[in-house]
Amino acid sequence: MVLLLNAHFLNRREYNIAVEKHASNLYGYVFSFLRNSEDSQDIVQDVFEKLWKNKKKVEVEKCKAWMFRTGHNTLINFAKRKQRTVYNTDMIPEQINVDNRFETQEIIDLALSLLPPLQKSIVLLRDLEGYTYEEISEILEISDSQVKVYLYRARKKIKKQLGDLTLIQ
DSSP states (O other), X not given: OOOOTTOOBOOHHHHHHHHHHHHHHHHHHHHHHHOOHHHXXXXXXXXXXXXXXXXXXXXXXXXXXXXXXXXXXXXXHXXXXXXXXXXXXXXXXXXXXXXXXXXXXXXXXXXXXXXXXXXXXXXXXXXXXXXXHXXXXXXXXXXXXXXXXXXXXXXXXXXXXXXXXXXXO
């Protein structure tokens, strides 16, 4: 058993500060992943509930990473449960009807939706939320180099998908 000598865990006040400080960024990350306001609010509330239940185990300094990691895991479980998304990352389906009414954001959302969950999370955390490689590695519990590799591969897939979409139009 490892003793954490200088660890400082959440109390009620620090819990409230953490929720207030990170709620909007956490919601933005979850919403970017799901594109559904009600489901996003439910997941964020679930994260806050889990944080409250585990406040005596979560260190203040690691609270943000804990919240985003819990949010990420909840998103993955939610997507599996609802079976809303099929992750075929090799290419865009051959028969896709994209017309000129598609906005740029809709095209980007489509390209993101075809990424596997881990790559999608990394792209959203890095490019939308602005987290560093180190913060993402802590949130997702993977190495910095894995973050960089997954991000590179995800961006490469998105670039290919966006190129394929413009060819279809």
